[in-house]
Amino acid sequence: MAHKVVSIAAGEAHTLVLTGDGSIYSWGRGLFGRLGTGKEDDELIPAKVSFNPSSKNSASLYPPVGGTNQPKFVGIATGAYHSLALADDGSVWSWGYNSYGQLGYGKENSSVPCLVEQLQELGSDSSAHLPGNNSATTPLKISSVRAGGMMSFAIDNLGSLWMWGQCPQPTDTGELCLISTPSSLPVWDFHGRTVVKVACGNEHVVAAVTSGESYTGSGLICYSWGSNTHGQLGLGHKESQPRPVVIPSFNEESTWEVYEIACGAYHTAILAQKKSYGEDIQCRCWTFGLGDNGQLGNGSTISSDLPIPVIGLPGDAFLISLDCGLFHTAAVSADGEVWCWGMEKGLGLCPDASYSGADAGDALHPLRIRSPETNGFKFLGPIQIACGAAHTVLVAGEGYRMWAWGRGRNGVLGRGVTNDSYTPAVVSWPPLNEQDIKELQGGGGSGSSLERNEMERETERRLSEAMERLSLMERYANMLHISIFRKQLDERKLKESFQGKVVFDIRREFESLLGNADGDDLMRMEGFYRSMLASVKDEILKRRVREMVNESLASMSTGRRHG
Incomplete structure (x- = not known):
């Protein structure tokens, strides 16, 4: 479940994904700290977001359930330049741009996730319960989050709506105005x-x-x-x-x-x-x-x-x-x-x-949108689609694959490069670990700014070439698998000996495949082989006929000249 994507959200130029084990990854533009990585650098490939319960904003007062260092998350949301995350204990975390109070605390931007304390306090404050709900017996707990533009929203387990940031509110005269506030305001209009x-x-x-x-x-x-x-x-x-x-x-x-x-x-x-x-x-x-x-x-x-x-x-x-x-x-x-x-x-x-x-x-x-995976118009195992300002991300493969297209600057497409893509490109997923990144960077190390920039460009180039080769190889492997087994290749069912290897003994693996295949698989493989063999024989015969015709024509031409 660690690499299965269960939810995705896209902001102006960044993307968040939530995985089945409750982790969050981000990539794209890092300005204002919207990626939650502790810095404002762009991330060209998915990077894991760390959540420190003892970070600022008195988060240490609310340790995650189970006492683990990392809360388990069940929801994500993105505004234009900020991000939200919901943990399974009902706590809401936020980071990024905060000029309008959309993070739910203060006015300063935050490059690391911080707890939205006001929402945490709802469960213990009886005055916060909205009318018309069974607040006497059910404590409030946030059950979902959503964001957009410069505002943020939360729905609690009683079905009440809360909002903060730059939100539409009525004035004393009943006119519309946009009020900027970090305080969570209840929307009172849905009584009952x-x-x-x-x-x-x-x-x-x-x-x-x-x-x-x-x-x-x-x-x-x-x-x-x-x-x-x-x-x-x-x-x-x-x-x-x-x-x-x-x-x-x-x-x-x-x-x-x-x-x-x-x-x-x-x-x-x-x-x-x-x-x-x-x-x-x-x-x-x-x-x-x-x-x-x-x-x-x-x-x-x-x-x-x-x-x-x-x-x-x-x-x-x-x-x-x-x-x-x-x-x-x-x-x-x-x-x-x-x-x-x-x-x-x-x-x-x-x-x-x-x-x-x-x-x-x-x-x-x-x-x-044409699928590079099937060379048709259907993506395998679709889950969810998300749109940023100028990019689109699709979760497919039952949550194990992602495709992105549109504007690529700042690494928005999550494929290790900054090029635009007019067709779906494979997102670098599962994410690379630190060792993979070091190897791509030639072992890392220090150097001049010029050397580092050159190294980054070379890393981008190598990542791009690798992703293109991988996509091509996957496409041909899938076509071959369909031809033999009449179904799509499911990479999750690959043998362990295949997974994580750059080189493997194809002869040994094929022999193992034959040994483990059932009768139906063997019959389909035999049919596939016979079809290929017949095609080869047909092609050999056609070539031989063409050669004989050419030889005859050449002989006739030579005979006429001699005559």
């Missing part, structure tokens, strides 16, 4: 309901909330509030809202039921399925808000203040994950098909790092 999911853009918020008091796995309706200058609240107008308002298209009477929400800077995307009542389940992606770069996927660059279905997604595809970048949107289906739309062919690339010639331009409709 349970908040299940929340998403936020630069200045707007969308929440999926139950129609009744408790969540039964269905029956979610949608609320939105905040800035509405581009119609990103989906209310049919562009008037900003200081408090949550039901989105009419997804209210209790709607024939569509929301199950996933995402926000870009100024647009919103929603996944909803048709209330079946015995019919086949249908799902659809809806978007609204700013459409200047085609991020709504409606075939135009026109903004919309009402939810409209995305044009071009197949009606039979069941979408399992959705996310929005700054000006692009992405979705993935249960079958592993991935679509992107919006700025620069759906890559979200900025104008100074874009396509050129006939390929230039924004994607106004969803574009299917």
Whole structure:
């Protein structure tokens, strides 16, 4: 489980992943300390984030459950330049940019994770319990976190919503204003309901909330509030809202039921399925808000203040994950098909790092992303997709593989180089250990700044070449495996003698494979071999016929000349 990715989140130019053993890794731009590594250096490949319970902010008062040095984490979130993590004991940690109080403490940035003490205190402060919940018998504990722009959110185990940072709030006169605060503020508007999911853009918020008091796995309706200058609240107008308002298209009477929400800077995307009542389940992606770069996927660059279905997604595809970048949107289906739309062919690339010639331009409709792994349009074992400002990351392989594309500067793609990639590139995962990095750097050591820069460039070059060769080798190995066994190669089932080795005895391993194969495998291998042998014999015969024809033609030509 140490290398299985269970969740992913992308900020403006950084990415976080949560693994099955409760660890967190980060990579990309390090400015403001958003990576949590204790410094502001960029990380070109995934680096493990360390959590010190005895660090600043009185975190030593709250040792992690079990007394271990590292808390076990169950949730992650990213804003534009900051990060959040949720531990299994309900504690919330934050790091990165903090000018608006989005870390939940003070005003200074932090390059290391620190505990958000106010949320830790909720469970012991009876006055913090929200009305309408069974607070007398159930202590508060944070169960999920979310972030976006310069604000942060948390949902507790009673279904109440908390927010801090630069948050939309009503003034005394009822007007909308953005208040910057490190204090966790309760959202009082969902009395008698349970908040299940929340998403936020630069200045707007969308929440999926139950129609009744408790969540039964269905029956979610949608609320939105905040800035509405581009119609990103989906209310049919562009008037900003200081408090949550039901989105009419997804209210209790709607024939569509929301199950996933995402926000870009100024647009919103929603996944909803048709209330079946015995019919086949249908799902659809809806978007609204700013459409200047085609991020709504409606075939135009026109903004919309009402939810409209995305044009071009197949009606039979069941979408399992959705996310929005700054000006692009992405979705993935249960079958592993991935679509992107919006700025620069759906890559979200900025104008100074874009396509050129006939390929230039924004994607106004969803574009299917080709999988280098299968040489088709399906990624194996899809899990989740996440969008940064100008990059996209897909978790696949049942959580054991990651692909990234878009802007590559600052190491945002996690593949050891800073080049942009217009097609999915393999993220360097599992992460390299210290010994691997030292070997790539030629043993490390000190030297001049010029020598270190040259060494870093050489490391980038070698990593890039290695990743390209690895991707090519994996592709051919997978094709061969499919040809013989009629199924995809699962690297987790490789023998231990294969794993972690650069060189191995292929003859011995093949003999071992034959010895351990069952009857069906042997019959398929025999069929594959006979097919190859027949093809070889056919090719030899064809070549021999061509040689005889050429010899005859040459002989006839020579005879005519002599005649």
